[in-house]
Amino acid sequence: KRKRGQEELSSLVQRVEDLDLKTSIKSFSELPLSEPTASGLSASHYKTLTDIQSRAISHALKGRDILGAAKTGSGKTLAFLVPILENLYRKQWTEYDGLGALILSPTRELAIQIFEVLRKVGRHHAFSAGLIIGGKSLREEQERLGRMNILVCTPGRMLQHLDQTAMFETHNLQMLVMDEADRIMDMGFQRTVDAIVDHLPKERQTLLFSATQTKKVSDLARLSLQDPEYVAVHEAA
Ligand code: ADP
Ligand code: MG
Numbered sequence: 001k002r003k004r005g006q007e008e009l010s011s012l013v014q015r016v017e018d019l020d021l022k023t024s025i026k027s028f029s030e031l032p033l034s035e036p037t038a039s040g041l042s043a044s045h046y047k048t049l050t051d052i053q054s055r056a057i058s059h060a061l062k063g064r065d066i067l068g069a070a071k072t073g074s075g076k077t078l079a080f081l082v083p084i085l086e087n088l089y090r091k092q093w094t095e096y097d098g099l100g101a102l103i104l105s106p107t108r109e110l111a112i113q114i115f116e117v118l119r120k121v122g123r124h125h126a127f128s129a130g131l132i133i134g135g136k137s138l139r140e141e142q143e144r145l146g147r148m149n150i151l152v153c154t155p156g157r158m159l160q161h162l163d164q165t166a167m168f169e170t171h172n173l174q175m176l177v178m179d180e181a182d183r184i185m186d187m188g189f190q191r192t193v194d195a196i197v198d199h200l201p202k203e204r205q206t207l208l209f210s211a212t213q214t215k216k217v218s219d220l221a222r223l224s225l226q227d228p229e230y231v232a233v234h235e236a237a
Helices: 002-018 036-044 051-061 078-089 108-121 138-145 153-164 181-186 190-199 213-224
Strands: 064-069 099-102 129-132 150-153 176-177 204-208 229-232
Touching: 002 078, 036 078, 036 108, 051 064, 051 078, 051 204, 051 229, 064 078, 078 099, 078 108, 078 176, 078 204, 099 153, 108 129, 108 150, 129 138, 129 153, 138 153, 150 153, 153 190, 176 213, 181 204, 181 213, 190 213, 204 213
Parallel strands: 064 204, 064 229, 099 150, 099 176, 129 150, 176 204
Antiparallel strands: none
């Protein structure tokens, strides 16, 4: 059984490598996805990709940084959650590997929404996931932090932990996502985000999504992304 698992994994790795970035992907079943993600998506009734998902997910599966812009309601959440689940899965991430992915969201409400989608779509994965948005005692959050593989958090609370939680290790982090980066900047979190990024390993994959393309977002992208794939989805005229 173990051997079969390893064979399936190397075939998945190969299919990601062979994925042709020029073919446009219409349904999730055409993507090289693990069984847990594929069944999580279909149980949540996701079949067809939205434009931003179709243009971002393939690149992100191959490890590229992404600067993605698409209006609210276009499906940006799955455009980063699917690559997180897949990239950690292909690395055979376990509880002993610590924090693998960090998702920054401007507000608690949005962080909760992301977390709910993650719980739904990721339900067949074995990863641990946490929501770090304040509202509980720092101490209570501190105890859970060390065991989490994927965290969804607000910038202020995250920085507080990075500065104050001694046991909180980020050296293994593979992926950083900044969702609604335009709002993160508009809310004055620029220096907080810079300080968070300073705590993280330089060798990582970064996905930055926003509803609008602003100067502050492109400044942030210049500082935090490496050779990003630009994915902007405009409304049909
Ligand atoms: P955004 O972050 O761009 O504002 P969301 O990720 O919140 O968009 O998605 C908006 C809505 O579209 C949600 O209700 C979500 O469930 C739905 N949605 C996202 N992707 C798909 C898809 N591939 N197929 C059907 N519905 C989708
Ligand atoms: Mg969103």
